[in-house]
Amino acid sequence: MRNILAIAGKELRAYFYSPIAYLVMAFYTVLCGFFFYSFVATYQMESFRMQAMGGGMGAPPMNLNEYIIRPLFEGVLSVILLLLIPLITMRLYAEEKRAGTIELLATSPVTDGQIILGKFLGALSLFAVLVLLTFVYIGTLFVYGNPSFKPLLATALGYFLFGGALMSIGMWISTFTKNQIIAAGVSFAVLLLLYVVDWVSSYSFSTVGRVLAYIGVTTHFDNFAKGVIDLRDVVYYVSVIVLGLFLTARSVEALKGRAG
Amino acid sequence: MIEVEGLTKRYGATVAVSDISFQVQKGEILGFLGPNGAGKTTTMRVITGFLTPSEGSARVAGVDVVEKPLEAKRHLGYLPENPPVYPEMKVREYLTFVARIKGVARGEIKKRVEEVAEKCAVTDVQNRQIGKLSKGYRQRVGLAQALVHDPDVLVLDEPTAGLDPKQIIETRDLIRGLAGRHTIILSTHILPEVSKTCQRVLVINQGKVVAEGTPDELTRRLQGYETVLVTAEGPAPEIMDRLQQVGGVNLVEPREAADSRVTFEVHAEKGQDVRADLARAVVESGWKLFELKTSGLSLEDIFLKLTTKDLSEEPAAAHAAAVQ
Numbered sequence: 141m142r143n144i145l146a147i148a149g150k151e152l153r154a155y156f157y158s159p160i161a162y163l164v165m166a167f168y169t170v171l172c173g174f175f176f177y178s179f180v181a182t183y184q185m186e187s188f189r190m191q192a193m194g195g196g197m198g199a200p201p202m203n204l205n206e207y208i209i210r211p212l213f214e215g216v217l218s219v220i221l222l223l224l225i226p227l228i229t230m231r232l233y234a235e236e237k238r239a240g241t242i243e244l245l246a247t248s249p250v251t252d253g254q255i256i257l258g259k260f261l262g263a264l265s266l267f268a269v270l271v272l273l274t275f276v277y278i279g280t281l282f283v284y285g286n287p288s289f290k291p292l293l294a295t296a297l298g299y300f301l302f303g304g305a306l307m308s309i310g311m312w313i314s315t316f317t318k319n320q321i322i323a324a325g326v327s328f329a330v331l332l333l334l335y336v337v338d339w340v341s342s343y344s345f346s347t348v349g350r351v352l353a354y355i356g357v358t359t360h361f362d363n364f365a366k367g368v369i370d371l372r373d374v375v376y377y378v379s380v381i382v383l384g385l386f387l388t389a390r391s392v393e394a395l396k397g398r399a400g
Numbered sequence: 401m402i403e404v405e406g407l408t409k410r411y412g413a414t415v416a417v418s419d420i421s422f423q424v425q426k427g428e429i430l431g432f433l434g435p436n437g438a439g440k441t442t443t444m445r446v447i448t449g450f451l452t453p454s455e456g457s458a459r460v461a462g463v464d465v466v467e468k469p470l471e472a473k474r475h476l477g478y479l480p481e482n483p484p485v486y487p488e489m490k491v492r493e494y495l496t497f498v499a500r501i502k503g504v505a506r507g508e509i510k511k512r513v514e515e516v517a518e519k520c521a522v523t524d525v526q527n528r529q530i531g532k533l534s535k536g537y538r539q540r541v542g543l544a545q546a547l548v549h550d551p552d553v554l555v556l557d558e559p560t561a562g563l564d565p566k567q568i569i570e571t572r573d574l575i576r577g578l579a580g581r582h583t584i585i586l587s588t589h590i591l592p593e594v595s596k597t598c599q600r601v602l603v604i605n606q607g608k609v610v611a612e613g614t615p616d617e618l619t620r621r622l623q624g625y626e627t628v629l630v631t632a633e634g635p636a637p638e639i640m641d642r643l644q645q646v647g648g649v650n651l652v653e654p655r656e657a658a659d660s661r662v663t664f665e666v667h668a669e670k671g672q673d674v675r676a677d678l679a680r681a682v683v684e685s686g687w688k689l690f691e692l693k694t695s696g697l698s699l700e701d702i703f704l705k706l707t708t709k710d711l712s713e714e715p716a717a718a719h720a721a722a723v724q
Contacts, residue, residue, distance in 0.1 A: 146500040150486075157488035244484035244545070247448040248501045249473040396452045 143250040144258040151232070151262025160231070161266060164224050168270050175216040176277040179208045204287035205367055209278065213295055214365035217274065218358060221303055222335055226327035228266055229310030230320040232259045233392075238318040242395075252392050256385055260304075260311060267303045271296065291367020298364020301377035305357060306331055308384025315391040331357070401426045401553055401583035402447065406456035409442050416442040418607040419456070424600075426552075427580045431598030431615075432587035439607040440587040441481060444555050447585070448478045461552050474503060477551035477582075481558045483542025487531025491522055491541055494530055495548055502549035512548055520544040520574065536567040543574065547582075554578065556586040560593060572597050594618075626670060628694050629655065630678055631663045634687030640664060646681050648672040661690055 155161035187202050236242040245255050275296070281287050310327040317323050338356025341349045353359050357380070360373040402424040409417040417439040424430045432440045445451040447458045449465045449472060458465045461475040486494060495513045504512050517523045520540040525533055530541055539559065546554055559575060560568045575597055578584060588594060594601045595615035603611040603618070611618060632639055636654060643652045643666055651667040668674040675692055682689045 143501055146497060150497050154486065154488060239484070239486070240480055240482045241484040241486055243445075243448075243450055243478070243480045244498065245501070246450045247473055247476065247478045248498075249470045249503050250501050251470065396450065 143254040144261060147245075147250070147255055147258025148261035148265065151259050152265045154231070155228070155262075155266050158231075160227060161269075164227055164266070165269065165273065168220060168224060169273055171220050172212075172217065172274055172277060175212060176208075179212055180281075183207045204281055204285050205291050208281065209287065209292060209295060210365045210367075213299055214358075214361060217299065218302065218335075218361060221306060222328065222331050224270070225267075225303060225306040225310050225331065226324040228263050229307055229314055229327060230324035231314070232263060232311045233314040233388075234317050234320045234323040238320075246396070252389055256311070256388050256392065260308060260385060263307050263311065264304060267307065268300070271300060271303070274299075288367070294367045294369045295364055297369065298361055298373065298377075301374065301381075302357070302361050302364070305377045305380035305384070308381045308388070309334075312384050312387040312391060315388055315395070401428075401461060402430075402585065403459045404443070404447065404456070405458075407443065407446060407453050407458060408455040409439075409446060409451065410454045415607055417446070420604070420607075420609055421456075422602055422609065422612070424583055424585060426583055428600060429575070429579045429584045429586065429598045431594035431601045432585065432604055433589070433591065433594050433601050434587075434604035435589055438589075438604045440589075440604055441557055442607075443604070444478075444557050444585065444587060448476055448555050449473055450478075474549070475552045477546035477549065477554045479542045479546045479554075479556045479559060481561065483538050484545070485530045485538060485541055488529065490527055490529055491533075492517070492526040494541065495526075495544055498545045499548045504549050512550070516544040516547045519547065521570075536563055536570075539563060539567070539571065540574075543571075547578075552583060554582045554584045556584065558587055558589070560588070560590075626668045626672060626674070626694065628666045628668060628675055628678060628692065629663055630666055630682065630689070631661055631691035632682050632687050632689050633661050634682075634685075636662045638685075639682065639687060642681050642685050643678060646674055646677045648674045648677070663691075 183202065183204070186207070190202065233242070236245065278287075278292065309330060310323075313327045313330060314320075314323040316326075334355065334357040336356075338353040338359045341353035341356075343349075344352075354376075360376045363370045363373050402422075404423070405421050407417055407420045408415065420439070420443060422430070432443065434440050442451065446453045447460065447465065449469045452466060460472045463472040463475065465472040486497075489497070492513060495517060496509060499509045499512055514523075517526055520543050522537060522540050522544055525537055530538060533541070539562075543556075543559065546556070556575065560571050563571060572593075575584065575586065579599075586597065598615060601611075601613060601615055601618055602609055630643065636657065639662065640652050640654065643649060643664060646666075648668045649666055650669060653665045653667075655663040655665045657663070666674070666678060675694070679689055679692055
């Protein structure tokens with residue numbers, strides 16, 4: 141555990157020593173803020189119109205969770221992560237390989253598993269900062285309105301798992317190259333594919349279509365975005381994370397055989 | 401302290417290291433000498449557990465590096481050819497991180513970091529970013545990193561490569577000062593390097609050990625001897641005397657004796673092939689000749705390769721030396 145934390149701490153500090161953390165945070169905050177604002181503005185307009193048209197004061201107010209939080213996470217933030225997660229994970233192994241520091245880690249009395257978990261945890265901590273930033277925006281809804289709190293927790297959990305799943309895949313891809321740009325590019329391509337693969341299900345109803353829909357990384361985010369925790373979705377994301385970590389371990393193990 | 405047996409490493413069809421065996425005693429400095437691409441780095445990487453061997457084994461402090469990697473790594477400090485430093489970290493922070501993952505006890509970390517920083521003369525830059533340091537400082541930070549957990553065995557890959565002459569001398573002194581307490585393997589492709597630092601030298605070429613001995617022995621061979629190994633059965637002192645009398649022979653040294661057979665190392669004058677005369681001398685005296693072979697013939701080629709490499713690769717260092 142001590143080793144894992146040492147490595148996680150090192151990774152997290154590395155993000156803040158380089159421009160990456162600030163770039164990612166700035167990018168995220170601006171986009172998140174923009175979309176949050178536009179969803180709130182749309183919500184306001186809609187609710188004025190509803191009042192004017194319909195039941196006047198008697199109509200129940202529109203649901204904040206349904207009209208702001210859900211589209212924000214499902215429609216916008218999940219796409220932003222597609223871009224940002226590769227930026228976070230690209231350096232995890234590629235940079236160690238380029239700088240030769242991988243030799244330090246690999247010849248220290250720590251297991252590959254500890255290194256991998258440490259790196260994953262470090263990257264996840266940076267992502268946790270992003271999640272917190274999101275909730276600064278969402279927190280304002282509590283000041284001016286009254287969204288339901290419990291579904292929001294479900295959404296946060298789902299978002300965290302979603303990001304974690306993308307991250308473990310990004311980390312795996314980062315083990316294949318010394319070049320961070322290649323790592324980021326390939327990660328983005330792979331994640332994008334996982335993101336769109338379930339679209340097949342809209343025109344293919346065969347088993348293949350259903351399987352692809354299951355593999356799709358967004359399919360399982362839908363419930364979370366609604367504020368519902370479905371065990372199947374949790375299992376899916378945890379499986380993807382474990383698979384990503386496992387593939388990373390295999391790839392790192394294979395490096396010992398070749399490595400130039 | 402270090403035992404390597406039948407070590408072979410293949411990358412696909414290429415054999416990087418082929419059947420290397422050697423031992424290093426406690427407190428000794430062993431030098432790996434060989435041209436670039438000879439397999440020095442690969443051998444070191446297997447010893448440190450960075451690569452797994454295709455065949456053979458390596459033991460550090462009696463612990464097999466493949467079977468018990470974590471335990472073996474606790475005994476090991478390793479400085480790769482490029483110091484494995486994080487350029488964005490500060491020196492002190494970096495050494496603290498390394499101490500943590502090398503398993504230095506929590507309460508000891510601060511003390512150990514200060515000690516190695518002192519020993520490697522990086523105390524005055526301990527609050528500076530490693531990426532902004534000169535090559536010489538970075539190399540010393542790398543050395544400090546290898547020492548931070550006070551390992552029994554140090555593996556140093558080309559510790560003086562890329563340094564200026566003054567830094568080279570400082571680094572050599574530092575390494576010599578570490579012997580005794582630590583067992584050291586270091587690699588180099590520069591001939592004078594080994595004679596200045598190492599007690600024993602292993603010459604490696606194309607993945608094989610081609611010569612082994614003290615720097616003096618190797619230099620003597622280099623200075624124009626043809627070496628022939630003669631294995632014969634008979635009274636050793638008499639054989640030695642007889643061999644000594646063969647024309648062109650300068651020196652005869654007994655090498656090893658097994659059963660009743662004795663092997664002699666015969667140094668002859670350069671350019672003379674004394675093998676036929678040696679054979680006749682042994683046989684005509686009525687002893688049995690078992691083996692007669694030249695040894696170290698390729699050594700000169702390697703040395704030649706080494707020295708020319710050195711000149712072409714480090715014109716800056718050569719120039720600096722010439723100016724001095």
